[in-house]
Amino acid sequence: MKELLKRQREIDETYFKGIRENTSLSYWGLAIGGEVGELQNYIKKYIRNHPKDESKEKLRLRIAEESADILIYLLILSDIFDFDLRETTYQKQEINIYRMKNKEHKCLGE
Numbered sequence: 001m002k003e004l005l006k007r008q009r010e011i012d013e014t015y016f017k018g019i020r021e022n023t024s025l026s027y028w029g030l031a032i033g034g035e036v037g038e039l040q041n042y043i044k045k046y047i048r049n050h051p052k053d054e055s056k057e058k059l060r061l062r063i064a065e066e067s068a069d070i071l072i073y074l075l076i077l078s079d080i081f082d083f084d085l086r087e088t089t090y091q092k093q094e095i096n097i098y099r100m101k102n103k104e105h106k107c108l109g110e
């Protein structure tokens with residue numbers, strides 16, 4: 001995950017100069033929401049299996065691509081808010097395991 005973040009920083013600095021400094025938090029929030037919407041749309045098409053839609057294999061690749069877009073925005077958000085996405089994901093998985101075992105609600109930091 002750190003390698004992905006390092007690469008994203010390099011991409012932003014090289015090809016999107018100033019984007020981090022000149023982009024509002026609300027924009028990043030909208031951007032990730034947009035990518036989630038794109039992912040949902042391809043999942044919808046995959047499920048409905050309409051003849052005019054792309055093939056299942058193409059839709060599967062679109063789903064992978066939109067998932068990657070979401071991960072890129074999550075990496076950027078982790079950089080802006082200064083948290084380790086990989087570590088936080090592990091912690092959240094542990095919380096989810098705890099919840100399932102104990103049927104209790106628990107959040108990060110508790």
Ligand SMILES: [Mg+2]
Pocket residue numbers: 035038065066069
């Ligand atoms: Mg996209």
